[in-house]
Amino acid sequence: MNEVYNFSAGPSCLPKAVLEKAQKDLLDYNASGMSVMEMSHRSSIYDEIHNQAAQDLKDLLGVSEDFDLLFLQGGGSSQFSMVPLNLLNPGEKAAYVVTGSWAKKAFKEAARFNPVELLASSEDTGFDHIPEINPSSCPDAKFTYVCTNNTIYGSRIVPQKLDPIETPLVADMSSNILSEVYDMTKFDLVYAGAQKNLGPAGVTLVLIKKGLKLAQREDLPTMLNYQTHLEKNSLYNTPPCFNIYICGLVAQWLKDQGGVPAMEERNKEKAKLLYEAIDNSQVFKNKIRPQDRSLMNVTFVTGDKDLDAKFIAGAKKKGLENLKGHRSTGGIRASIYNAMPLEGVKALVDYMKEFELENR
Numbered sequence: 032m033n034e035v036y037n038f039s040a041g042p043s044c045l046p047k048a049v050l051e052k053a054q055k056d057l058l059d060y061n062a063s064g065m066s067v068m069e070m071s072h073r074s075s076i077y078d079e080i081h082n083q084a085a086q087d088l089k090d091l092l093g094v095s096e097d098f099d100l101l102f103l104q105g106g107g108s109s110q111f112s113m114v115p116l117n118l119l120n121p122g123e124k125a126a127y128v129v130t131g132s133w134a135k136k137a138f139k140e141a142a143r144f145n146p147v148e149l150l151a152s153s154e155d156t157g158f159d160h161i162p163e164i165n166p167s168s169c170p171d172a173k174f175t176y177v178c179t180n181n182t183i184y185g186s187r188i189v190p191q192k193l194d195p196i197e198t199p200l201v202a203d204m205s206s207n208i209l210s211e212v213y214d215m216t217k218f219d220l221v222y223a224g225a226q227k228n229l230g231p232a233g234v235t236l237v238l239i240k241k242g243l244k245l246a247q248r249e250d251l252p253t254m255l256n257y258q259t260h261l262e263k264n265s266l267y268n269t270p271p272c273f274n275i276y277i278c279g280l281v282a283q284w285l286k287d288q289g290g291v292p293a294m295e296e297r298n299k300e301k302a303k304l305l306y307e308a309i310d311n312s313q314v315f316k317n318k319i320r321p322q323d324r325s326l327m328n329v330t331f332v333t334g335d336k337d338l339d340a341k342f343i344a345g346a347k348k349k350g351l352e353n354l355k356g357h358r359s360t361g362g363i364r365a366s367i368y369n370a371m372p373l374e375g376v377k378a379l380v381d382y383m384k385e386f387e388l389e390n391r
């Protein structure tokens with residue numbers, strides 16, 4: 032088999048141990064004679080997979096008592112509309128912090144349904160930092176919306192930065208959930224598409240604080256109503272069973288690794304190694320303000336498009352895959368989610384040094 036390190040932003044690499052377990056179970060899950068792909072979602076054997084995955088994820092996040100967890104479909108992008116439609120009655124206002132492309136999309140989508148205020152934005156400087164958030168500037172907002180990690184630009188909102196926010200807090204954590212310790216009780220609603228740091232594409236995690244007041248929109252489609260899924264434990268209709276099963280394996284793997292605090296330590300070590308290599312280089316540059324840098328998506332450029340392309344092509348030859356930056360920004364992006372081992376980052380740094388010697 033061709034061994035590579037996969038730096039894709041999403042769908043992204045999964046822990047090898049998870050893939051091996053899935054392979055072992057593929058034709059015959061737990062002596063059932065069936066694959067999880069073939070099972071009824073109403074069977075007791077699937078029920079156990081479903082509930083265990085949800086419980087393990089809640090345990091890892093430390094929210095077993097306070098939050099309900101949903102497995103939904105439609106990707107992170109469906110939450111851009113589900114959030115305002117479920118949290119705002121017609122005419123009610125929300126405040127958005129726009130720190131990258133995904134937050135901007137969420138802001139625009141919410142504006143289709145309700146009045147929305149731009150609480151803070153870093154768009155005028157190309158999303159190169161996290162702006163100051165002054166929550167008192169929008170006192171009538173029903174919630175404040177943030178995206179904790181900007182997958183495309185490579186910045187993140189560090190946990191302390193959320194402290195002053197007192198209105199109900201909604202977060203898109205698609206690309207950094209379970210990567211470092213956030214005080215989850217700070218949030219009222221959190222969602223994350225699985226394909227960055229949780230599992231395969233096709234399932235989205237939604238965490239809703241118990242007792243959170245949901246809006247009452249008469250015309251809300253049944254499938255877009257959180258209440259529908261809350262009442263049925265995410266089994267109102269057929270859930271993406273196999274994807275949920277893989278997320279459950281990832282959760283188990285995370286527990287075996289020591290949970291979120293252990294992942295945070297490893298992720299900080301990986302990110303430090305890579306940012307130091309960039310900062311000490313004559314060829315590569317990272318444009319994000321240092322204190323706002325992402326631990327998950329590390330972006331850099333040479334300043335020359337052709338040289339970027341040469342770097343990416345050379346990396347591929349060494350088994351360092353998917354380093355191309357997002358199509359909207361260009362450049363180079365190394366996504367180093369939980370499943371990326373330290374060895375992968377070391378291999379990338381070695382190649383960067385080699386490339387620098389040859390292209391200075």
Ligand SMILES: *Cc1c(COP(=O)(O)O)cnc(C)c1O
Nearest residue numbers: 106107108133182203205206224
């Ligand atoms: C990838 C991503 C999304 C969009 O997810 P889809 O599942 O493709 O809809 C939204 N927000 C963030 C932060 C992302 O990284």
